[in-house]
Amino acid sequence: MAVTEQDLVVRHVGDDAAPWVDTGIGIDLKVMRVDLKRGTWVIRNRFQPGVQIPKHRHTGPVEGYTLTGRWHYLEYDFVSTAGSYIHEPAGSVHTLHVPEDNTEPTDVLFVIEGALLNLTAEGQIESFTDGQAILDAYLALLDAAGMPRPSGLIVD
């Protein structure tokens, strides 16, 4: 129950401290923070042109900020480009798509609470992705690529 100063300091993850890994489906991933107890995860995704993420439903809210490139949800009219911000409420259902004619990778910062419920075409839950799952996947991909496990990830 002791509270050390160390517990409460600001944590910093430099751009190089969390390396990119290739997930093999046109998406690079880096994980900066996972709060397992609260179910919050902070990641960046770098999407190749033409990538589409299957339709999913969120169990908590999401913050998104686009750093480079261009993407949209099939269900919405807006197109997100560098400097644009999105807020997704809990219960949001959408299909992320990256235009085929993009001329650069699409780099997006996400702060996600809870899980993605991945849906079949019939709307059934096929699987879910949460903070624990994304952390496990990130570490496994680093291992598979022979890359060292980063010391600076923020995992609580």
Place this chain on the structure above:
Amino acid sequence: MAVTEQDLVVRHVGDDAAPWVDTGIGIDLKVMRVDLKRGTWVIRNRFQPGVQIPKHRHTGPVEGYTLTGRWHYLEYDFVSTAGSYIHEPAGSVHTLHVPEDNTEPTDVLFVIEGALLNLTAEGQIESFTDGQAILDAYLALLDAAGMPRPSGLIVD
């Protein structure tokens, strides 16, 4: 975008303002608050002796406070009785059971973030329950019982 004073006042739900409904499976339900955008829901459950809730996984944290009775999780050693508090981290998996030899209903206050992923015996996700689903169920049960919809629920 205007912010009215009304938006920011404290909201009060008296014990009678949110009536109990019988869910038909040995559990009475009342809903006090649902924050749809954040995915947070505040309810009370009143369990009859012998009730068991199928195993589920939480996508967010849970606060629980027992008002009367006695219950436990099959996966844990503790027994929760009147006055005891629990905190469940995101990712928790458990099976709530109410002892058959209880001599009174077991009344528990829950503050839940995110969804319950209801699991089959093989660990597959069968369905999910979230704030929208519990609100819909509560209102449908009130309607079916011919009870008026309560005016005081906090739904954002």
Place this chain on the structure above:
Amino acid sequence: MAVTEQDLVVRHVGDDAAPWVDTGIGIDLKVMRVDLKRGTWVIRNRFQPGVQIPKHRHTGPVEGYTLTGRWHYLEYDFVSTAGSYIHEPAGSVHTLHVPEDNTEPTDVLFVIEGALLNLTAEGQIESFTDGQAILDAYLALLDAAGMPRPSGLIVD
């Protein structure tokens, strides 16, 4: 960065596991959980009849549930009694008062995010109370009363 099973288990604080301490101002206190990193604290307050808490402003939302007794805010019309629930949005400003003619202690469960900013009559901030402060106060009062520090508090 290792994640042990222990980190993610449900935590239980029985009614006796967090003893009451007398704060000396007509309020007994017990602390069940403090999440220092998020600034969330879960406590119970047992107010004697006639107690009034100076006006304060909350920096985050609050859940409240009344277990016994009767109380109100000077700024609102509602009276909270056993079984009633309140939700306070961030930015709420109010003065808690317990009627002098109450015939029993008023026992209230609070889940508080962030800090109380304690205000002078002129509306200036005099001091603040947050999760760290309440934990420090609780442990100091236990020490002063010669009571052992409870092993079961949930402090992250």
Place this chain on the structure above:
Amino acid sequence: MAVTEQDLVVRHVGDDAAPWVDTGIGIDLKVMRVDLKRGTWVIRNRFQPGVQIPKHRHTGPVEGYTLTGRWHYLEYDFVSTAGSYIHEPAGSVHTLHVPEDNTEPTDVLFVIEGALLNLTAEGQIESFTDGQAILDAYLALLDAAGMPRPSGLIVD
């Protein structure tokens, strides 16, 4: 209590939809989202070289992501540059400083929960800044500059 589809859709704020305003102290500000009820605010700050923000304490956690430039806290060793992420726990106390020899503005995205308690040199609370205050300031600065109020801000 009716829940419209509109309430639950993803919200998008393009880079131009929330214009920069000059706060007059070497910091440009844009506000993308304020959740008044929860006390969460999402902003960008563009700092000129040499700017220093007085020491403050946070009542809730903060996410920060640096888009351009370079900054640090006087109390810490790390230097944040483009692509670096920080997480500040509730209770953090620090003094943000932007080096005088920076050759470009320092643009940082912040997601802030709760309030900043601005401290005097003696550690007393001088004032506070929260979501409501930042929204009021942003709108007043837009008005003073003769700029139209943006229609797309996310204010709940």
